Amino acid sequence: MHLTKSISATKISSFLSNLNCYGISTKDVIKNANVNPLILSSPDNRLSGLEAQKIINSAVRLTKDNNLGLHQGEHLSKGFSNILGYVLMNCSTLNECWTKYCIYEKIIDSTSISDFKIMDNYAVLSNVTIDNELEDNRHFSEFKISGMLSYIKLLSNEALKLHEVHFSHSKPNNTSEYKRIFQCEVLFEKSTNALIFDSEQLNISVIEPNKKLLLLFEKNAQEILGGFDNNNTYSNMVTEILFDELRKGNLPSIENVAKKLLLSIRSLQLYLQKEDTSYIKLLKETRKSMAKKYLSDINISLDEITYVLGFSEMSAFHRAFKSWTGITPAQFRKSVQND
Template sequence: MHLTKSISATKISSFLSNLNCYGISTKDVIKNADVNPLILSSPDNRLSSLETQKIINSAVRLTKDNNLGLHQGEHLSKGFSNILGYVLMNCSTLNECWTKYCIYEKIIDSTSISDFKIMDNYAVLSNVTINNELEDNRHFSEFKISGMLSYIKLLSNEALKLHEVHFSHSKPNNTSEYKRIFQCKVLFEKSTNALIFDSDQLNISVIEPNKKLLLLFEKNAQEILEGFDNNNNNNNNNNTYSNMVTEILFEELRKGNLPSIENVAKKLLLSIRSLQLYLQKEDTSYIKLLKETRKSMAKKYLSDINISLDEITYVLGFSEPSAFHRAFKSWTGITPAQFRKSVLNH
């Protein structure tokens, strides 16, 4: 299974916008980065993580701004000029916007995973960079988080009142710009990059939503996403999300690991919410697939007399043999010992 990690030209163009205030141009940055000079010539172009890394580092060198990611996100003045931006602009509320963003994020960026959840009456809008070349680039992370805040204001004409902001990178020597931009407590070396605020603000309305346009743009977004998935899966018709999840479950269980839905979603470059929606469309769920995978593996292992019940219990992630015994009986109507006996008698 191979999913290409790339970023749309429109996202990188937004990072490079307004560089004239530093006395440099986008062309200067691209030339200094030593990448294809036509790389941003079309909004349909996709950049590799290495190309993105080179461009961001080039921009930091030329501007000599050690907080460039923060500043470029803060001064984001327009949305992404592609189908995802059109989807978000026609959502009704910020809640709906972020739900759709998590589903269609790969259209603009498959190097990271965004998600949101409610915890203790706070909304947590999070982003995790999963690409090795970009995960330690704090300018990339800071652009996404400060840009997220700016984009919310563009969509709703209202500024979020933040409770906390989290970054996964280490704390810089000078944090004054973080305090100025976010006006709240900023914490570093956290598990994700995130905006945290009162969950009531998810009900903030988008300025001019249009449900008919939303349906149209979302249909187009789904087609684009399906096209990405088909290409990434080498046009293998067996690569439904159900099959891909099952494949991961088999791989992890064979190692003695019991993967969570969060772990599986991360391997597929999806948010948990997106994976759940895809599986729902295929009339299944993570819990159902985990159960079927364990059941299939249990039957296979029980057919081999050389594998003990204790070993099977461990590999399938059960806490003790009695837990495996109960689960297997609920799946098949008979105990593991009875199943093994019936197989060996044939």
């Protein structure tokens, strides 16, 4: 059971753009990283988190720039040269842009989860890295956050006035570059990496949007997403784990499930949220499905079903099943036998 997290060659190439100002080339970085020299040869290539980590760390070593992620994000000079970029360029406002970005982000990067919401009149554009190899790489996080700011200016020709910027990593000794780039308070060791600003700025218009092109590019983006393995979702994997563990008489906690998926609890919760579900909902549906299956077999006693599904006593199972179906386990079993 494994969900492949990957990042497009296009996104890593944008991290490596303009390295000539440091006196090095992309080829130098790739060679130093000890990865396949053809790894960035096609924009359709996908890199694992480990490969991206090696390349990013190699670039930091060769440039000797301890703020390389911040600087590379700050100096982005063009948008995504792929379908996601074409979708964003044809949205009407920044509000529409980031709504679409969160939907189609997986096309360029499934190592992260981005979210977009309004809280107390502030817009929060957040991003959490969920790939094990990249989640502690501050250069990757800083590139994404400073890059978001650059993309917003590219899309709208206007600079955001930020309220706060959050990073999940610890505070570096020198924060002068953060203050220069973001021009606001920068906080560290937060739950997500995020840009926070007055929500009214979401109404900023995108330069020359085209609704017809947006519909065309969105259709293309939806087809690309459909090409991903739809069965390989976190919801399906969590359900599979729950079925397997409950069959053994174990009632796994979300912590146990997250460990099996090599994720933190927070990362798993975020992924399930993106799939419009939660651990509690999946556990309920799995127990309900198994209960119906076992009740249909008269050779399995109610005591055995109660035990297998992880209920402490028969009355607890009775209450839960009635809340799920509106009838008691005994009534359900009788109705099945009468069919």
